[in-house]
Amino acid sequence: MVKGKAWVLAKTFEGEPTEANFRLINEEIPAPKQGEFVTEAVCLTVDPYMRTGMAGSAVGKVLMGEQVSRVTESKNSEYPVGALVQCYSGWRSRSLVNPKENPEALRLRKVPNLGGKDSSIALGVIGMTGVTAYLGFLEVCQPKAGDTVLVSGAAGAVGSVVGQIAKIKGCRVIGSAGSKQKCDWLKSLGFDYVFNYKDVKLDDALKAAAPKGIDCFYDNVGGEKAYRVLEHMNNYGRMCVGGAISTYNTGKEPLVPSPFRNILQKRLKVQGFVIFDWDSKFQESRTQLLRWVNEGKLKYRETVHNGFDNMPKAFVSLFSGANTGKMIVKV
Structure with a gap:
């Protein structure tokens, strides 16, 4: 069993979110069972839509969100140790993933070959x-x-x-x-x-x-x-x-x-x-976007916060227009 960290809702939102709305907790991540695997976050996204998605969350619940993470333990041959994946496992530094449990909400995908580009673009320009x-x-x-x-x-x-x-x-x-x-x-x-x-x-x-x-x-x-x-x-x-x-x-x-x-x-x-209504066209769309990126036709910019502890700070700053391009938190 390994330990991880997670951000939970500390109090419900009233107007613009503040860092006081969030609380950091420790979690114990159990060893994976057959078909499961454990991941460690590489980078996470914060997006404005999360404000409305979190509005109905219960106090104490782990906050929603997508991340790119690396498999560190596995009992699933499709996701071996070292593989990069992206999924909606929330604001967690480590996660136990069961691909068959609520797959629509998890939206698990393997990160494609990015040709040496930073994996964060899987959450942004081709995400x-x-x-x-x-x-x-x-x-x-x-x-x-x-x-x-x-x-x-x-x-x-x-x-x-x-x-x-x-x-x-x-x-x-x-x-x-x-x-x-x-x-x-x-x-x-x-x-x-x-x-x-x-x-x-x-x-x-x-x-x-x-x-x-x-x-x-x-x-x-x-x-x-x-x-x-x-x-x-x-x-x-x-x-x-x-x-x-x-x-x-x-x-x-x-x-x-x-x-x-x-x-x-x-x-x-x-x-x-x-x-989320367009999952059937997600892969072909990101393939075209990556082609344009590689051809130099599509450029992108990221606003980066370093450190999992800075998730709330990054999220709150979205609403003051602090980002140019995609807001990313790198762990």
Whole structure:
């Protein structure tokens, strides 16, 4: 039996999360039985969606999340000692994994050959966030060459990939972000127009960036600004709702101004996108993303916190916009 550490919910969230919401505990990890194996975390992800996913968690429960980990003990020939895997085993430094126990929640996958790249990209640009960008944009927005595409939260892990895929597909791409440094990075990725939403009025920025209107809108932010974008959509525009970070800490968002008149009059396609509905296309999507990474067509950036003890700090910082690209904790 080995010992591990885990982060549990110390008290329920009220508004924005703080480090006081989390408590570190020690766990004893039993020896694996036939078909099981033990892993040690290599790197873990923190993502905004976890805020809503954790909202209903009981105090004392281990927090949800995905990690890349290395098999250290095994009684499963498919997962030998030394193998790298990724799964939703939570905020744990060590885990006992039974592939047959609740496989839908575990979402166990082997980390593919990354050609020497850091295993953290299995959680980012070719992981859940990259595939969310790939499938959400291509399947929901169905872009055509020449389309004008707007990406909110464009310097985040999902938005930065969406914008680059849009360029690969021959679109004109507009991105919004919250700092000059983030905007500069988006320009270096090939975005055609970027603006700092903190410095300009949204309507003014979109009139300048898209005088002929917007065909595709990939929204990661939600809130009133997302509603305002609908005024600038072209007829038969398509909108993928991939996230709503501006509303995660405020409870139910108000429907003011109402978006429904624009949706009706412009016959807009507005669809929510949750990556867990698309498991059947996950592998082919990450294969294409890795190909683009290797070809230099798709670039990525990570904001890294070192040390398992810094999981809460990394998570809390997401909501102040501290990350550029994917937020990762390396153990």
